[in-house]
Amino acid sequence: MEELLKLNKHECTVIRSNLMEIVSCAERLELALEDADVHEEIGTAKRIVSSCYKVLSAVINAEELAKLDEYNRVPFCLSDLVEDMINVCRSKLRKSNIEIITEIERTIYVSSDPDRLTSCLMNLIINAVKNVDNDFGKITVNVSRLNNKASITISDNGYGANLDDIEERLRNEKSNTGLAVVGKFCREAKTNIVVDESSDGGLAFSFCLPLAKTNEITLKSRKSFIERKSFSPILVYLSKIEEDEEDE
Numbered sequence: 086m087e088e089l090l091k092l093n094k095h096e097c098t099v100i101r102s103n104l105m106e107i108v109s110c111a112e113r114l115e116l117a118l119e120d121a122d123v124h125e126e127i128g129t130a131k132r133i134v135s136s137c138y139k140v141l142s143a144v145i146n147a148e149e150l151a152k153l154d155e156y157n158r159v160p161f162c163l164s165d166l167v168e169d170m171i172n173v174c175r176s177k178l179r180k181s182n183i184e185i186i187t188e189i190e191r192t193i194y195v196s197s198d199p200d201r202l203t204s205c206l207m208n209l210i211i212n213a214v215k216n217v218d219n220d221f222g223k224i225t226v227n228v229s230r231l232n233n234k235a236s237i238t239i240s241d242n243g244y245g246a247n248l249d250d251i252e253e254r255l256r257n258e259k260s261n262t263g264l265a266v267v268g269k270f271c272r273e274a275k276t277n278i279v280v281d282e283s284s285d286g287g288l289a290f291s292f293c294l295p296l297a298k299t300n301e302i303t304l305k306s307r308k309s310f311i312e313r314k315s316f317s318p319i320l321v322y323l324s325k326i327e328e329d330e331e332d333e
Contacts, residue, residue: 101144108137146261149204153266156198156273160297163195163202163235167228170203174210183214183222190229194297197274202294205270208263209239209290216243216288223285234293242285251280251288 115130171187178185213224227238254260255268255278267290271278276292283289 149266160301163193186225188227195294196297213241238291240283240289241287243287
């Protein structure tokens with residue numbers, strides 16, 4: 086997967102579009118096999134979809150690492166962005182018993198890159214989902230004002246991990262892991278990410294973003310920041326988890 090980092094933007098786009106086509110074909114094949122009662126081959130179609138999603142998520146992370154070289158600050162409502170993102174996550178993870186709790190202070194405007202921030206937060210949520218029990222997992226997303234900044238914390242009640250290993254993965258831009266994306270986002274945003282044990286014994290990731298200046302804020306009607314098309318990065322990440330669960 087690390088070889089994906091050597092691909093340019095066009096090559097990543099070609100790989101991603103062709104993988105998306107393979108997934109679409111495999112999903113249609115799966116439905117056709119079900120209609121024809123050829124159940125012994127349905128597992129093969131599912132494995133094709135699962136493998137494609139794993140590569141797709143790696144391609145998306147590779148693209149994100151490249152896009153972070155052009156970090157673009159704009160003022161936007163952080164509260165709305167996180168609410169929209171969590172709603173998509175809850176909908177996609179409805180088959181599991183993992184609970185996502187939000188503690189979001191309303192109408193917090195920040196100066197950051199909303200697209201890159203979405204990928205950062207999604208990778209932290211995916212990391213949390215993988216770290217918790219499927220039946221008793223709890224993920225908490227906290228967004229609040231703290232010392233004239235916006236504070237974001239994503240914590241879980243999972244199995245924990247070696248903190249030194251996690252910090253190394255946050256620093257390592259030579260891999261296309263989700264934590265590499267998180268680490269690079271925080272460096273581009275000029276913010277420190279703090280990793281610690283959560284109150285429930287799992288992991289907690291925290292960082293801050295600068296509040297938008299009052300004269301930068303333009304009040305607009307609420308709109309979703311989150312893409313809802315079939316192969317948006319968020320749905321690819323979440324679908325990969327679903328496929329992993331089905332394989333077990």
